[in-house]
Amino acid sequence: MLSLLSSGKVQSDDTTIAKMREAFATQHCVVLRHFLDAGFVKTLRQRLDIASFQPGGVRENLEREVEFLLPNEDPIVMRLILSLNRPALFDMIRQITDCPPIGGFWGRLYRRYEEHYYPWHNDSDGNRLVGFTINLSTETYQGGGFEMREMPSKRICYEVSDTTFGDAHLFRIEPEYEHRVAPVEGGKPRTVYAGWFHTEPDYRDMLKPWFIPASSS
Numbered sequence: 001m002l003s004l005l006s007s008g009k010v011q012s013d014d015t016t017i018a019k020m021r022e023a024f025a026t027q028h029c030v031v032l033r034h035f036l037d038a039g040f041v042k043t044l045r046q047r048l049d050i051a052s053f054q055p056g057g058v059r060e061n062l063e064r065e066v067e068f069l070l071p072n073e074d075p076i077v078m079r080l081i082l083s084l085n086r087p088a089l090f091d092m093i094r095q096i097t098d099c100p101p102i103g104g105f106w107g108r109l110y111r112r113y114e115e116h117y118y119p120w121h122n123d124s125d126g127n128r129l130v131g132f133t134i135n136l137s138t139e140t141y142q143g144g145g146f147e148m149r150e151m152p153s154k155r156i157c158y159e160v161s162d163t164t165f166g167d168a169h170l171f172r173i174e175p176e177y178e179h180r181v182a183p184v185e186g187g188k189p190r191t192v193y194a195g196w197f198h199t200e201p202d203y204r205d206m207l208k209p210w211f212i213p214a215s216s217s
Helices: 013-027 038-050 075-084 089-098 201-211
Strands: 028-034 068-070 102-114 128-135 144-148 158-160 169-170 176-181 190-198
Touching: 013 028, 013 089, 028 158, 038 075, 075 102, 075 190, 075 201, 089 128, 089 169, 102 201, 144 169, 169 176
Parallel strands: none
Antiparallel strands: 028 169, 068 102, 102 190, 128 169, 128 190, 144 158, 144 176
């Protein structure tokens, strides 16, 4: 098991990491069951129940909104970004995915309903190394599965439909692969924290404006 503890520490074992590495090499995606430990899950559930999501803005290529966002200044988002930007976790991700050195992680916490949808796309920009998503849905939703396909054949190579709070998955980012989240169905939303392990900026430089007070001079 690879887990992020409420204390901020990373817990793992060699056997699990080896199995995940083998799976990622062939499937290009791997699920991390119970990635958040029980303490982390309890805290986030309580805070998400009262969180205030805001319209995510209109995507120019779609001319409509595709999600609601929780602002980066929200304590939930701040805790997640701090917890995920840890060298020990970077080491585990590199062992699983065989990606180049990781400089940091950045993401967003969003919620999608039936009216929200974003089509097949590729996150490859020369800086993003591995995609990562944590399920934070406090209610069981329908649809909304993560799908990944090879290009140009468009063959689906992996699907993730797990709705367990605190589970996560890693997925490969390369020009040869596209992914999407299938439309959510029914009245319950899909809520996730999703982003990328990237080459730069270094996580220490990235987090300075947030957590180190500016000089008064």
